[in-house]
Structure formats: C-alpha cells, structure tokens
Amino acid sequence: MAPAIIETNGLTRSYGDICALKPLDLQVPEGEWLSVMGHSGSGKSTFMNLVGGLDRPTAGSLKVGGEDLLMLSEDGLARFRREFVGIIFQQHHLVPYLTAVENVMLAQYFHSVPDEAEARSALERVGLGHRLKNRPGELSGGEQQRVCIARAIINSPKLLLGDEPTGNLDHKSTVMVMELLKELRAEERFTVIMVTHNQEVATWGDRTIYLDDGVLVREERMRS
Amino acid sequence: MLFRILKNSFLKRPKSVFLVFLSIAMGAAVATAFLGIAGEVSHKMALELRSYGANILLEPSAVEGGGFLREEDLPNIKTVFWKYNITGFTPYLFGVAEFSAGDKKERGVVSGTWFNKELAVPGEETTVQGIKVIAPWWDVQGDWPAAADEAIVGAALARRLKIGVGSEVATTARGRTQRFRVSGIVTTGGYEEEQLFAPLVTVQELLQQQGKVSRVLVSALTVPMDDFGKKDPATMSKDEYEKWYCTAYVTAVAKNVEEVMAGSRAKPIWQIASAEGALLNKLNSVMLFLTILALGASATAVSTSLMASMAERSPEIALMKAVGADRFQISAIFIGETLIISVAGGVVGYLLGDQLAEIISRTVFNSTISSPLWLFPTAIISAFVVAIAGSVAPLRRALLVEPVRVLKG
Incomplete structure (x- = not known):
C-alpha cells in the first residue's frame, strides 16, 4: 500500500457550539481518488477545506504530505496551497476580467513565474485550445469548469481537491469533466479528494467515505 | 502577469478607479497650490512686514x-x-x-x-x-x-x-x-x-x-x-x-x-524681528496645517472608495488566497494598483495645483508666481502618501478575507 499523503487523528472543526466535523481518524494513501459523500451540512466541505489548508481545525492533528498543517502560519498555509494543492470549485470562481489563459497564469504567478505557453498547453489538455482569449462570461459552465481544472493542475499539485466540481453541470458535461480528471490523474498521479453528493460521480473514485452530521459513518471501496 | 492583472482591473472597474484617482488628484492639487504659494505668501508677507519698520x-x-x-x-x-x-x-x-x-x-x-x-x-x-x-x-x-x-x-x-x-x-x-x-x-x-x-x-x-x-x-x-x-x-x-x-x-x-x-x-530690533518671525511662523504653520488637512481629507476619500471596491472584490481576493497568494502578494497587487493611480493623480494634481496657485497669487497678491522645481516631486510624494494612507484600512480588510467564507458554494 502506498504511504499516506493525508493523516488525520481526532480531526475536529467547530464553529462556536456547532461541531461541523467530529473527531475524524482517516488515512488517504498517495495516489488514491477518495470521494467524500454526504448530505448538505454533513461536514464534507469542512473536511475538504481543512485538508486543503483553507481552514484550521479546532482540535486533532492533520498531516498532509508530511506537513503538519496546524503548525503553519497564515503565509505558510498559503505556500502549502500554492505548492501542494489544486482546487476545483463548484462555482468555478474565475476572475471575471481575465481571459481563460490569464486565469490559469494567475495560479502560476502566485506559485512561481507565469508561463503563457505552459498555460496554453494546460488549456489545450482540457480541450479549450480554441477558447484561450475568452473571458469567463463568454464560456459555458462546462468550459469554465475546465478552465478551473487547468488552473488547478498547472502547478503540478500532489493533491487535487474538488468541491462538488460537477454540481452545476448537466450530465454530458459531468461525464466529460470526470473523464478529463481521470485522464489527468493517470498522467499526473496526483491524489484526488472529491466532495460530492452525487452517487454516480462518487463511483469514479477508488474509495468513498460517507459523512453524516460530521461523523464518518461508512466507507466503501470501489471495484476497479 | 501583475501588469495584466492591474491593467484589466483598471479597465473593468473604471468608476471606482476614477473615484480614487479623483481623490488623489484633488489632494495633490491642493497640496501643490498651498505649498506653491506658501513661499510666495511668506515672501510677500515679509515684504509687507518690512513696511512696519527697520x-x-x-x-x-x-x-x-x-x-x-x-x-x-x-x-x-x-x-x-x-x-x-x-x-x-x-x-x-x-x-x-x-x-x-x-x-x-x-x-x-x-x-x-x-x-x-x-x-x-x-x-x-x-x-x-x-x-x-x-x-x-x-x-x-x-x-x-x-x-x-x-x-x-x-x-x-x-x-x-x-x-x-x-x-x-x-x-x-x-x-x-x-x-x-x-x-x-x-x-x-x-x-x-x-x-x-x-x-x-x-x-x-x-x-x-x-x-x-x-x-x-x-x-x-x-x-x-x-x-x-x-x-x-x-x-x-x-x-x-x-x-x-x-x-x-x-x-x-x-x-x-x-x-x-x-x-x-x-x-x-527684537520687537520687530520677533513679531515678524512669529507671524511668518504662524503663517507657515497655517499653510502646512491646511495642506495636511487637505491631504487627510483626500486619504479619507481614497480609503472610502477603496473600502467599497474591496467589498466588491472580496471573491477575487478570496480566490487569490485559495490558489496560494500570501499576504505579500495580495498587498503587492492592491498597493500596486493604488500607486499607479497615485502617479497619475499626482501628475494631474500637480498641473491643476500649479494653475490654482497661479490664480490665487494673481487674485490675492496681484502677481504671478513660477512653481519651484521641487514642487513636482512633492506633488507626486503627496499623492503617494495619500494613496498609502488611504490604502491601509482597505488593505487590512483585504488581508482578513477568508476564502472559506467567501467561496462557500
């Protein structure tokens, strides 16, 4: 079995009196595609935000890629996100005044040095070679999500996080996006954490965990 | 890339950029005019005072x-x-x-x-x-x-x-x-x-x-x-x-x-010399105070405009943070934007202030003045000061943006 890229021990996140994630012990091996399922408010996005260094736990331990995220400063977490993580959001979150290629270059800019040729190539890989100069408002939902994927993979992350990445897409676009992610994962060998409430999307992963009211209630391994 | 971000940011938000530009230009104009005539006022006042005795x-x-x-x-x-x-x-x-x-x-x-x-x-x-x-x-x-x-x-x-x-x-x-x-x-x-x-x-x-x-x-x-x-x-x-x-x-x-x-x-003759000195000092203090007041008002206007702009741009800031921008990189973008506007505001403010000083000098002292060379860098520096002072609170707000809250699906 591959070494664990994510290790949590009693990982907890509370917001005042509300405990969004109850003590969670979990290990995710390097290269695994883990789907996280649950109803709205089950704690799946909270889990993803903690793993992605976007939020801090209130208790427990959290190691990602050997880095103890609790020990990192705010700027340390920013460095962790840009060097280690790629995030795909449900609502894409592209900068509206930048073109597709510029949105991808933005992640390069914060990571190291923007390279337009590399950004173009990333967009070509996700099938958007013909939409490089279009702004988000000129792209369909599926296309915007593919720009988001290109932006997420441009810095060769070890961990790709998807927060309901197909939540706003129709079936055809969903399949297209999932196939694209599968191909990219095969090439790049990154670990995927995919938060979803769609059972069909969850089946694209190697393993699915089910959260309910912040508690891991079930775990299911997919057949390859 | 920074240039592209700044350029597009300006082009896509002309109204808020113009408001910040206007605030900075007005501050620089008033500072230029006041400082420009301060020397002239002191000189004219000193000449006037000379008529009160040796x-x-x-x-x-x-x-x-x-x-x-x-x-x-x-x-x-x-x-x-x-x-x-x-x-x-x-x-x-x-x-x-x-x-x-x-x-x-x-x-x-x-x-x-x-x-x-x-x-x-x-x-x-x-x-x-x-x-x-x-x-x-x-x-x-x-x-x-x-x-x-x-x-x-x-x-x-x-x-x-x-x-x-x-x-x-x-x-x-x-x-x-x-x-x-x-x-x-x-x-x-x-x-x-x-x-x-x-x-x-x-x-x-x-x-x-x-x-x-x-x-x-x-x-x-x-x-x-x-x-x-x-x-x-x-x-x-x-x-x-x-x-x-x-x-x-x-x-x-x-x-x-x-x-x-x-x-x-x-x-x-100390009665005369001291009285003159005190009067000229007070006059210079008033001019300086008015200049600082004008710059303070401009900085407040800049701060208000940028605050509104920051609220509008919090998703963009949250996204930048989510993809790995640290505080320095976020600051560089927003201070960069403000400084570019301040250079333009400083230049325009200088030109306006120069004209304003000319009008004041002609109206009040019935004479023309030529702006000293140091006034141009002073106008630019005033604009920088206004821009930086006006950016502190909005930047602090930008740095406090939490991606998790803003980007929640």
Missing part, C-alpha cells in the same frame, strides 16, 4: 569710543552678502538744538537724515534709500523736504511751536543757526513727533559733524529665528557658523552689515 539698528561701538559712524561707509551696506535682502536703510545724525518760530522757543532734537536719496554704488544697481523707503507709514502733511534748507517737523513739536507747512523755524546749535522752511508736518505715533527732520548734510554742517552719523536703521528680509538661529555664533563650529551665516537670520544679516561699517555694532 529691524536692525547700527550704532557706534562702545569699544571704538562710542562716537559716530562714517557716512562714507554707508554705500558698503549695499555690497554685503545679504545685499538683496536689505530692502532699505537710512542714517541719522542727532543733536540738541533750540528751535524758534515767531515768539515760540523750545529745545529739542534735530535729526539729519536721508529722505529719498538715490544711492549709486560702483558695481551695483542704483537704489533709493531713506526714510520714505523704510518708514512708509509716516504720514506727512505737506511735502517731503526737497532742498537743503527744508525740513519736516513732528506734529507734537509743530503744535507747541504753532507752526504749519510753509512756516520758518530757526534751529540753533553750537552757536550756529540754520533757518528751515517747513515743507511738511509728520505724524508717526511715536517719538519722531517731537523732532525736526532735515537733510543729513545740512544737519552735519549745523552740528559741525561733517561726514558723521549717529546711527543707521536697516530694514532687511529675514527668516524666522529657530533654535539654531538663536545659538551664539561665538560657540559655533566652523561648519555651523557657515550655515548660520548663510541663513538670513536677523542676527546673521546684522553681523553681515556690522562687518562693513567701521566701528559699528549691529543689533536686531
């Missing part, structure tokens, strides 16, 4: 016997280092005499002086010196003396002697008598109203003191005294002394004049 008194030095100064040394005053700051001077020769007019007789002071003397100094421009120059507030009823035997008489003395314009006064001193025709009666509100003023050369002859003067009053443009100016030159190092000597403190100008008048001792 500020340096030259007397014979006690060490030299305490007698007289030499009239032949007077032109030297217009050759000193600070010659252009000396707006005028006039010599006096005093003597006690007996005045008689009709049946009235009285002992009093006869004063020989220059009224309106054209002074030619080799190698220098010809200037006009005398009481008319340094004491323009003297109210002469009648005319100033135009001939060697004409005099003006102080109002109080004239009242007692019961004389008026056109009367004759016999002035006797040291056994000699000189008859003066009264060309005017002078009112000053001071001790001068007790004296008779006649041309210097005539009084020198009357008093048998040819070529001599008792004192010289000098009117000079000076800068307000500060702590350094108040230091005793005798205790200064060579460098300090040079700096002091080359600054137009009233003490430095006095020292300068003293050096060219043999046997003299120059003393600042």
